[in-house]
Amino acid sequence: MKKMVVLGCALGMFLSTAVFASPESGALLQKYQAAGAGKADPEKGKLDWTRVVVVDGEKMSCATCHTSDFSKDGKHHVTGKAIGPMSARVNQERYTSMKKMEKWFKRNCMDTWGRECTAQEKTDFLIFMLTQ
Amino acid sequence: MRINVKTMFLLAGLLCAPYAAQAEETQWGWLGSFTRQKEVNPVNNKVYQEECGSCHFAYQPGLLPSQSWEKLLNDKALADHFGDNAELDADTLKEVRAFALENAADKSYYKRARKIAKSTEGGEAPLRITEVRYIKRKHNEIPEKMIKGNKDVKSLSYCDACHTKAKDGMYDEDAVRIPNYPDWDD
Secondary structure, rough: HHHHHHHHHHHHHHHHHHOOOOOOHHHHHHHHHHHOOOOOHHHHHHHHHHHHHHOOOOEHHHHHHHHHOOOEEEEEOOOOOOOOOOOOOOOOOOOHHHHHHHHHHHHHHHHHHOOOOOOHHHHHHHHHHOOO | OHHHHHHHHHHHHHHHHHHHHHHHHHHHHHHHHHHHOOOOOOOOHHHHHHHHHOOOOOOHHHHHHHHHHHOOOHHHHHHHHHOOOOOHHHHHHHHHHHHHHHOOOHHOOHHHHHHHHHHOOOOOOOOOOHOOOOHHHHHOOOHHHHHHOOOOOOOOOOHHHHEHHHHHHHHHHHHHHHOOOOOOOO
């Protein structure tokens, strides 16, 4: 019952702002709720996005590859390959596959923070990303 | 009677045209694949293209021998893939690995892949294409400033920065353009 309320709150937040959600991103948020995540906090996601952590002697943040402008191309910091815009408004392929989102959350958290992100951190990230 | 003959020709023309066009296409298709066989086999597997083409262009399996792909494409190696986490789930890894092994340099009949296979015979299998002797030799005349010192290239690893048809597996010197050095060849 408690879970249901929490989920309701998360989705309420979700619907009140301009959100570019897909059924897949909704399902992923539900999965994180089931894994113990609480209320979604897009402000926390935003702060985490640019939080710099030193991994293997290199300063890293999500913005290192994706930049902080979600409407523009990013760039892989080592290979230089372009990464499409992260905003679902601009890039309609974004956040449409649960498998893809989970794969990159895992890889990118390892590369950026040197560890996997928690369900709560991923919830905050995703809500923040979906509102960009 | 005459009209009928004319009509027949017309009909024959209409009927034959598509066949003629098709024949021509097949002919060119054959020619196309003939020239391609001089190069390395293009990537024609969607999963490989997607999984191995997200951080850099998808290197054709024919650029390394199967022993190299065996070392690169397993759980442990992918967890630390040149400093990046490139882990795959079991099913995806199986498919990517099978595609790479089936099309590796030593399994390929494409001419350039054969040369790579030959130059990596014996000795330790390289983890990088840029460590293959044949590839090193082909680039040893290019000054460092055009590679490492070139902000639009950065490293010899990014084949597609200079080889304009690298994505199609074509490395012919006719399709090379070094960014910021248009006249390097003179």
